[in-house]
Amino acid sequence: MSDDKTTQNSPQTVLSVQDLCTSFRTDDGLINAVKNVSFELAAGEFVGLVGESGCGKSVTSKSIMRLLPDHITEYSGAIEFGGTNLLELPEKGMQEIRGNRIAMIFQEPMTALNPVFTIGWQLNEALLYHTKLGKAERRDRAIELLKMVEIPLPEQRYDEYPHQLSGGMRQRVLIAIALACEPELLIADEPTTALDVTIQAQILKLMRDLQEKTNTAILLITHDLGVVAQTCSRVVVMYAGQVVEQASSSDLFHRPRHPYSKALLESIPRSGKKKKGQRLATIPGLVPTLQMMPSGCRFADRCDYKQDRCVDEQPEIGLTEERLVRCHFPVGSAEASEA
């Protein structure tokens, strides 16, 4: 499904991030990691948040969960979830939402589980916080969850410690923990980056199957466009702390509008359709640093379609042909071809 402004207040919207800015107070002053990020997620939707390292995608996801260190982080904007603004919720209220209505899985399955507690204990914990199940019921539910994520011998695994499991198995356990309370939204922060391709395929399939079964909305954060193409119906592309394009997967992959999205897609070697020794398309230059953001378009320096206006004026994100693009001259638009 393609995104539209009209979905903004429709009842099926699960999460709505509006104008989110996240900054950190550091010794070098306030550093703005995420600026004016807005996007929405409908119930049961599988959305990819894509960008290269340092583009602010992880900060965005951790802002939604409010997992960044409180005393150095400043937020502005709003994160609407189930009718409440998460940014205004007290810590206590946030705790009731975390793991219960919004769950999260992380990049490093090797370190994300507590090494001194058993798998069962760690599954139990999530259930203990958010359900009223008794001890035996929790155990049953935990084993059921382990079965659901296709872990062989769940009864035996229940009493084992994380180090006895392989990376792929640990990521399954983390998914089981995340799904324990049947959340409305699952945020997966690079869940397969640390895994091999064959294991990655297993995990992606598992996530897709579970999403169909439980109708959980999933926000998948990744730098790998292939992963997005394989799983997501809609994609949000971030660059240097901003959203630059938002479109359905099909639209984005076939007809990218933002020059960055286009360049990113072209720089990946394409299987089967190449000539020997063919050069890959590249994006020249470097990502601007957080301390030295250009005042105009943040991508201007590296853009093939750059014009004077791009350097002077920061483009606003706007609706172009059923999708949101932050560009003065979107690729294929009338303005761009004029110039």
Added chain:
Amino acid sequence: MSFVKAEDLVKHFPIRGGVFSRIVGAVHAVNGVSLQIEKGETLGVIGESGCGKSTLGKTIIRLLQPTAGSVWFDGTMTSALSHNDLMPFRRRMQFIFQDPYSSLNPRMTASQMLTEVIRFHDIVPVGERKKYVDELLETVQLRPEYRNRYPHEFSGGQRQRLNIARALAVKPEFIIADEPVSALDVSVQAQILNLLMDLREQFGLTMMFISHDLKVVEHFCDRMIVMYLGSVMERVSCDNIYEDVRHPYTKALLRSNPINDPDEQTELFILEGEVPSPRDPPPGCPFASRCELVEDACRSTQPELVTLGEGQQIACDPVVRKLREG
């Protein structure tokens, strides 16, 4: 005779355990791998983590001493040479490491690093060293003004360029690149791959390119070998992977690789199970535990690499049999 050749290369790492820390076993990182690389050719080595592809590269360059087997370089058996006798070969073969962050000495500037290599191997006369460093930096598309910068002042991609410059400094003929782009962002990855392709052409390099990314190997290499648990599963030309590939593992690898097209996405191919531990490899075919074509014989006897014509070899008895039967 091939330019670079390895014969039955074995590398085991001892595992110590028990009360007296005796050797109680070994990690079978590389298990009898043979390969040939012709002059000017690029061989890809592909496999998942822990399959021994990096160990293979390091054993060939003699960073690690092989447990058994031999390595030949330009007609000389380098695996048996002493440290001093190896020296002339050091400048003919080079290695590019994976992690651009940890592969540069943080306390040496770009020019210090390059000058050290140039001086040690006496590549150019004393008076021309500075000029040569600048040339090298230009070769890898770094500005010569950056010569006095420390590694932390460079971005990941720039560091990888510096790594390449260091390898090129000795004017090598053969370069082993161990996952040179896997730690980089997609856009930077493309820059580095382009650079490597240019350099390969410019200097007529022979290369061994180690990667876990099939798309990159397919794009970059002439031929590839597929490794699984220390053994070669398949040897195939990169020209037409989709049709040529025969081994069930390579096929699985190919199909679990996400394709960049949401519309062409068919049902995900899933390879069940996980890689067995290299401490205790199965007696038969290492892939038997996950293979869809598995037969009883696979579990007990290790398949031989069988040549299927035109440089393609495969280590899978059922597939070979099927092909022979028609």
Added chain:
Amino acid sequence: MWAYVTRRILYNVPVFLGIVLFVMLALRVRDPVNSHLGKVKSEQEIKQLRKEMGLDRPFHIQYFSFLGDVCTLNFDDECWDHPGRSVGEVMGESIGPSLALTLPALVLTTLISVSISLVSAWFRGRWMDKALVITAVLGMSVSFLVYIVVGQYMGTTWLKEHTGFAPFAVSFGGYDGEPTAMEMLLEVWPHYYLLPVLISVIVAMGYDTRFYRAVMVEESARDYITTARAKGASRVKVLFVHMLKNAMIPIITRVVITIPFLITGSFLLESYFGIPGMGRELLTAVNHGDFPVVQAFTAVFALVYILSNLLTDVLYAVFDPRVRLS
């Protein structure tokens, strides 16, 4: 796990042999008999004593005989400084007072400083945390001695002058008769030992708090803490369940490592407050050249030290499933 523990024990055997060797050699650098008695006794008597002590035997004989003494904790030699009493007796009598001083100090210090470090972790980066860190650094910058000297003055003279209340003795005065256990606990201990215990708690707190805080800070940055928070764990749960259990490993290490100092006691406190513990005995023996006591005491300290190292290893195995199940 048992293989692991046995390995640790075997590993410590050569270390222990080395310590005994070192101690014995060091104490023989200058002739112990001559330096103790040289000025007052005749050559004949010195020879006699040397023979009695077995110091005229070849070194390896002495080594093994002393090693036997240490292993059986059998120290029959007469002290040179306390005629008529054996080294073993002196050791036996002084061990109690040392423990009475240091055991409560260790327990109190650990409890208090772990609590403070938790407070610090709770208020991480806020003024409370900063104030605690600054106080710890300030406290660490004052000499141990000053705490003792001023602490004794404040606890006795000053307290008496300003409140008329004198709960603490300035110095150990010995027991009146043979106190019962109850009297020991309620009268003797608070009177003679409580003040030095308090002082040693204050002294150790700066170091311990900083150490434990660093442990907590390190733990709080771990990925599994983020996972726990993402699960909806409250800060209390994160702190007291997830962090504390993981922090137990470094905490236990630190506590066990201080065990030898329980036995050696706090030398300074003992000598300042006149507590007849092992530390004070050793100090007197060093000053008076009492060779048998110095030799036996140091060897026993080293033995205790090694035993507590072993205890740490065992406790590691108990608390860390990664060690236990390997």
Added chain:
Amino acid sequence: MMQRLLNSRSFRKYWKHKPAVVSSIIIAGYVIVSLAIVFGDLVTIENCEQRVAPKELPGFGLLPVVSEELNAQEEYVNEIDRLLQKQRKNPDTEEKCRYMGLEVVDRPPEQLEKEIEEYFAVADQLYQIDDIDDIVAEGGSEAQDILSKLTKAREIQRGFYTAESQDALARKLQLSLGTDRQGRSIFLRAVYSIKVAITVGFVTGILAVGIGTILGLIAGYSGGWADALVTWLYSTFASIPNIVLLMVLAWVFQGGEVDKWLNDLTNNYFEKLIGGALEETLIPVIIAFSATYWIGPCRIIRGETLKLRESEYVQAARVMGFSRFRVLFRHILPNLSHLMLINFSLLFIGAIKSEVILSFLGLGVQRGASWGKMIDASKSDVANGMFWQIGAATAFMFGLVLAFNILSDALQDILDPKHV
């Protein structure tokens, strides 16, 4: 080179860390003072052993209660008395007077004698009053009288050493922190102790880090039996509690037998080299500390070398065919320098603090002054309310140790390779 250092990220981080900068300045101050003591004879060992004024003279510009001051005055009177008697017999008066802390250079002997008689008269009157503290406490005219006489006595007394003296400031400084029970200047002793502390800290730090680094590097890089040997060696040393090890070493150096042996061995060259008996120098203390402190750095350097040996840039150096020596000293050692620096500063603090404890136990510095000896000497003073000595030693030490604590903390932050 300098330019590059100033532009390096570590330096910029350091410069931003204001407490660290202030600490460095403080440490530099201490070092300059100690250099001035060693090379410029700012304070000599004789200076700090010399009696300069009455015993237990209060410092910090404070005065004790009247009766205590009187006691001090009485001592002083006795001292002068004895001096005058000697002066009549001995032609070398001026020398003696100066030794007693009396500045008589600017006065003719008759005037001096007159002043002293005057002083005696006042003092005698005061000594005859019993319960002097109570009378002063009650107040009234009698108290007024006593206090005015005391002021006069003080005035005359001060005249002995301040009036018209060229070194008025020096004298004031000398007495600013009072005197100890032997009438020695606490200020001079505390200042001289800076040299002792800095020497012990610096030499110990260099030796211990040096030994630890060399052994750690060898063990970590070569592995095998060298590693086993070094590991055994440091496990052994680490298993003897620090203070016990120090005591054993102190035992070894006691009694001068080691000197004798060394002198016999070197044909008395050793004695000339260190300028006196071994026991009287700082050498035993430094050896004892170095022998105990090398363990920490050795363990850390070994661990880090093991890690660096496997790092990609070291492997890259090996691919180049560089010799072991070059890899070790050009690629590994520079990347351990931050650890060496941090360890050095930690050992510096450790040595200074332990030197105090050793001196207190009577095992440390034998000649001259040290903060440990001062604190040790002030044990009984504290009970009598005399805080000058312990206060001065503590304050001087506190400044140095605190500065080092802050600096080493900051260094750990600044030099952490994760952030470099």
